[in-house]
Amino acid sequence: MEVFNMTKKEFVDAFAKKGELKIKDSERLVAAFLETVEDALLKGEGVRFIGFGSWEVKERAAREVTNPQTKKKIKVEAKKVVKFKVGKPLADKVAEQKVAKKATKKK
Structure with missing residues (x-):
């Protein structure tokens, strides 16, 4: 059984707070991170x-x-x-x- 305690929105909020960022900047950075990981995996890297x-x-x-x-x-x-x-x-x-x-x- 899988248990997820943090949603993407909650992660973005926590990331913004820890990094002293605006929510919009945090959303952009998290999205860029996820896209970069996805792109690498899709290339087999x-x-x-x-x-x-x-x-x-x-x-x-x-x-x-x-x-x-x-x-x-x-x-x-x-x-x-x-x-x-x-x-x-x-x-x-x-x-x-x-x-x-x-x-x-x-x-």
């Missing part, structure tokens, strides 16, 4: 930010899978996918964060 992470295009091989409902075998064509690999410094910072305890039901 990777994008790497040392210490943060990297995006790259990988080819997923063709394979045969089973539909869990019908049990029929289905051929899935090869396709290109974008992979993101987090950099070690960022991974270490995230790993240092305390894990929130889940609330438990009282019996």
Whole structure:
């Protein structure tokens, strides 16, 4: 299950605040960043930010899978996918964060 806590608008606002920018400038810079990453990936190039992470295009091989409902075998064509690999410094910072305890039901 994927959980997204920050929308693009919230990111633009946070980026503007941290960079002491006007919202319009922040929107323009974020859009330029995203377009640049997209352009590189569409050309088959990777994008790497040392210490943060990297995006790259990988080819997923063709394979045969089973539909869990019908049990029929289905051929899935090869396709290109974008992979993101987090950099070690960022991974270490995230790993240092305390894990929130889940609330438990009282019996």
